[in-house]
Amino acid sequence: MELPFAESYKIKMVESIRKSTREERLKWMSDAKYNLFNLKSDFVFIDLLTDSGTGAMSDKQWAAMMEGDESYAGARSYYKLKEAIFDVTGFPYFLPTHQGRAAENVLFSSLVKADDVLPGNSHFDTTKGHIEFRKAHAIDCTIEAAADTTLELPFKGNMDLNKLENVLKKYPAERIPCIVLTITNNTAGGQPVSMENIKGVSALAKKYGVKLLIDSARFAENAYFIKTREKGYENKSIREITREIFSHADFMTMSSKKDAIVNMGGFIGFRNEQDWQKCQMYNIMFEGFITYGGMSGRDMNALAVGLFEGTEFDYLETRISQVAYLGKKLDEYGIPYQRPSGGHAIFLDAKKILTHVPKEQLIAQTLGIELYLEAGIRGVEIGTLLADRDPETRENRYPELELLRLAIPRRVYTNNHMDYIAAAVRNVYERREKITKGYAITKELPIMRHFTIELEPVK
Numbered sequence: 001m002e003l004p005f006a007e008s009y010k011i012k013m014v015e016s017i018r019k020s021t022r023e024e025r026l027k028w029m030s031d032a033k034y035n036l037f038n039l040k041s042d043f044v045f046i047d048l049l050t051d052s053g054t055g056a057m058s059d060k061q062w063a064a065m066m067e068g069d070e071s072y073a074g075a076r077s078y079y080k081l082k083e084a085i086f087d088v089t090g091f092p093y094f095l096p097t098h099q100g101r102a103a104e105n106v107l108f109s110s111l112v113k114a115d116d117v118l119p120g121n122s123h124f125d126t127t128k129g130h131i132e133f134r135k136a137h138a139i140d141c142t143i144e145a146a147a148d149t150t151l152e153l154p155f156k157g158n159m160d161l162n163k164l165e166n167v168l169k170k171y172p173a174e175r176i177p178c179i180v181l182t183i184t185n186n187t188a189g190g191q192p193v194s195m196e197n198i199k200g201v202s203a204l205a206k207k208y209g210v211k212l213l214i215d216s217a218r219f220a221e222n223a224y225f226i227k228t229r230e231k232g233y234e235n236k237s238i239r240e241i242t243r244e245i246f247s248h249a250d251f252m253t254m255s256s257k258k259d260a261i262v263n264m265g266g267f268i269g270f271r272n273e274q275d276w277q278k279c280q281m282y283n284i285m286f287e288g289f290i291t292y293g294g295m296s297g298r299d300m301n302a303l304a305v306g307l308f309e310g311t312e313f314d315y316l317e318t319r320i321s322q323v324a325y326l327g328k329k330l331d332e333y334g335i336p337y338q339r340p341s342g343g344h345a346i347f348l349d350a351k352k353i354l355t356h357v358p359k360e361q362l363i364a365q366t367l368g369i370e371l372y373l374e375a376g377i378r379g380v381e382i383g384t385l386l387a388d389r390d391p392e393t394r395e396n397r398y399p400e401l402e403l404l405r406l407a408i409p410r411r412v413y414t415n416n417h418m419d420y421i422a423a424a425v426r427n428v429y430e431r432r433e434k435i436t437k438g439y440a441i442t443k444e445l446p447i448m449r450h451f452t453i454e455l456e457p458v459k
């Protein structure tokens, strides 16, 4: 008999989680003003809010923390991290930051000015926030197919090269500080970008004299998909693939809380010394001296180990198979989600599930609240709340897709938890016809409103 798939690690430490009653959850949700970010984590049984910073570190990472060098300047931990980044990405220069958005803040402070345009494939919310905060514009050039959740494409996160070239033709190079290529494409469903597409984007960048930034939070998962789906990469190692990916870029911004499996951390990788030097001042102002910028020595040590563990094939196979396992369960129950299942999450297609809730009443958020009330599972809305208002008109932007993202933390839950999640989604799906009313906004911030927004049920 062929041996079944099994995880490439075993469990050494556990943390208790507690189930609650529906009555408790109704009260907690109302107290939280129907914003899942406002819930205490103790009120959540399975937390799929994000895969960011929520992974389980390994024994080797914890051991590395004990050896952290906390020197202010020139710490051993910095050099250890520098070597790991060079080995995994090929970038010779880097600046540490406390997380991914801090990397964006430092890099964009040096690159982006008012009225600039930054084309990309579904810019991540903090990336867009940092662009729009500087009165510049994020132009989405994702392939159209990404918006059709039923299509099974191997690389549904790709940039549409025609759309990109139109933007590059339309604006002078001085107004385009860089192209932002996000791997995997989080907003479009954790969908990967092919090496062919990366090369295509890079060729256009060179043709128009524009730099290429890779927003790299899930670069290792993207490399796994290239290895398993793209011709010619079957026999390459994950690290050979990641180095090839980054060989096409001028910069990378990294949220280490994702594929590097640490709870906090980030960095910017640079191809050339001048770009690195230009950013140093901002790093010192916003993050800390250039050899620790926002990270302690022990955290840089854990990150250095995490970069290697996160780019091991067996680990990636375990991780991505678990997400696929949840996808298969949902298939059994006929539940619509962004197909195929992504690297880090399942994105439920809320518009196809809650067909009776009008878009003005926040379809994906309504589904998120229902799933929490059903089973104490916390997902996150990728829909109208996240899309925010148009920066000029201040009107709501209703995105084509209303998704509820169920992000799977790394090395944290078992497949029994996946079964529980699938059953809870099925229960909500079976009573979907009865869910006809959504929520209205009562309070919101001017930018990145979804984190702190307050809502009330529509009567």
Ligand SMILES: *Cc1c(COP(=O)(O)O)cnc(C)c1O
Pocket: 052, 099, 100, 101, 102, 124, 126, 127, 182, 186, 215, 216, 217, 218, 254, 255, 256, 257, 258, 265, 266
């Ligand atoms: C998480 C993320 C960021 C921001 O990183 P933080 O560590 O959360 O600040 C940027 N881009 C992408 C694609 C991400 O997933």
